[in-house]
Ligand SMILES: Nc1ncnc2c1ncn2[C@@H]1O[C@H](COP(=O)(O)OP(=O)(O)O)[C@@H](O)[C@H]1O
């Protein structure tokens with residue numbers, strides 16, 4: 001290696017390091033505040049680590065607040081949304097990728113159109129529609145809304161994954177004796193697992209951190225999701241930062257677990273060797 | 278084993294016509310090669326036989342059973358794709374057994390069938406590998422193996438050798454021919470390579486622009502091409518063409534030379550014709566003789582076995598294929614004779630063969 005190359009590599013590494021530090025610092029601060037006793041929060045405000053750490057906030061959040069319920073609600077809503085959206089988007093994305101059908105152009109246009117409006121505009125009409133159906137204040141209602149808003153993008157995402165799988169594979173399977181659906185299930189789907197994992201992850205995170213609809217459609221603790229629950233730490237006169245941060249850290253856990261579960265499928269390259277060489 | 282009948286088949290994609298009124302009967306056990314330049318509709322026709330493309334008009338029958346509406350899986354045919362289309366998430370053995378498993382074949386039978394096919398193709402040591410761990414040639418073999426395990430009614434091949442290097446292609450070509458001799462199944466083979474067509478086919482179907490140009494055994498197409506397209510497509514190096522008109526019982530080329538009209542060919546005075554002569558039927562002669570032409574060597578291309586000599590003659594670049602080494606050097610004057618019995622005369626208007 002020449003001197004210049006070494007300098008460049010070092011600079012590159014430093015830049016990456018700086019970016020990682022920048023991106024992770026808020027998370028670190030989250031953790032730091034969550035273990036800082038309330039008495040030290042303001043006196044040691046800018047220290048990187050408090051002189052005395054404690055888990056009191058965690059204890060409080062887990063035992064004296066409704067957060068366990070909020071977590072459960074969030075898990076149910078996000079999990080259900082992710083699964084339903086992924087199933088719908090897989091089927092729709094496959095049709096988009098493989099079939100020519102009447103109105104395809106218009107359907108694509110409509111799907112794109114739904115992505116163009118600020119959500120705030122849609123809250124009132126949504127509420128008006130869901131309320132007579134008894135779907136406000138219910139997890140089911142939230143799941144329906146989340147599914148509706150996530151399906152278009154997820155469909156495009158899945159379509160791009162299907163586009164990457166050679167049509168010859170299904171043709172071969174159908175000649176081998178499979179119906180189109182069998183070919184889809186046994187040949188195409190296994191090869192799309194990375195795409196499915198990515199879609200699941202994307203939708204799960206989107207639903208997990210959604211605040212606007214959850215705030216507007218839900219009132220009353222029994223159906224509150226965690227992002228809304230966080231707001232309960234903000235009172236008129238003060239914000240209980242310690243407990244809020246502790247809840248935030250806890251909220252990261254399911255998302256991390258979820259990605260741990262699917263990361264195996266996120267690796268690309270499963271289709272290598274399908275065609276040519 | 279089966280015969281395939283293709284009757285008045287037409288295919289359009291949207292409004293674009295791709296195949297026009299195709300008629301073809303393929304006998305039981307026959308090896309038919311569809312050959313033609315890229316884009317002429319060969320794959321489309323093959324995929325219609327397979328059931329992968331809808332039939333716009335016409336009828337396809339396998340053993341007298343109309344299959345227009347029959348799903349691919351119920352046609353009992355096997356196909357080898359240009360891309361091989363091996364299932365990447367399955368081992369070689371699973372790739373080969375997939376069709377048998379779908380048909381709920383008993384496990385012992387599957388094992389036997391795979392053993393037999395793997396033996397025929399030398400795949401035994403590869404059975405547990407995934408496609409991505411195979412070389413191009415090995416993948417090609419697996420694709421063949423997947424087709425033969427099932428003993429289908431017919432084999433369809435869509436340019437199965439196009440992705441191999443020249444040496445491997447030659448080897449697999451011979452192997453496919455041997456395989457066909459031993460299995461004897463009806464086969465339809467698509468290629469754009471006329472050598473593959475010539476060497477493999479019982480019968481060649483030459484296609485161009487969605488229309489069948491000529492059907493016949495390989496030597497028929499070589500000896501008596503039905504039109505200018507087939508004449509130019511079959512044979513390598515390609516046939517020479519000289520344009521001229523019939524004048525006073527001879528063909529007068531555009532540069533004023535004369536070519537004698539072969540025996541048994543009747544031309545109208547003034548008729549516009551194209552004379553075709555294969556490079557291997559142009560002779561270099563020692564000196565001027567009756568009907569010979571003087572020319573000057575333009576370019577010499579040795580091919581090892583023979584030599585392609587280019588001369589300027591009759592107003593154009595004429596190729597001569599000779600087995601004699603050192604017969605010509607660039608710039609050297611030559612005398613050339615055309616083999617009268619082996620001239621091909623085509624009507625320039627219709628492009629069809631006159632004689
Ligand atoms: N799915 C399709 N949609 C529209 N046009 C197509 C489609 N498939 C093939 N074609 C057209 O049909 C013609 C014949 O194609 P093909 O049968 O693949 O030719 P070949 O195999 O002889 O090279 C080409 O001009 C091609 O562009």
Ligand SMILES: [Mg+2]
Pocket residue numbers: 316319320321436
């Ligand atoms: Mg083709």
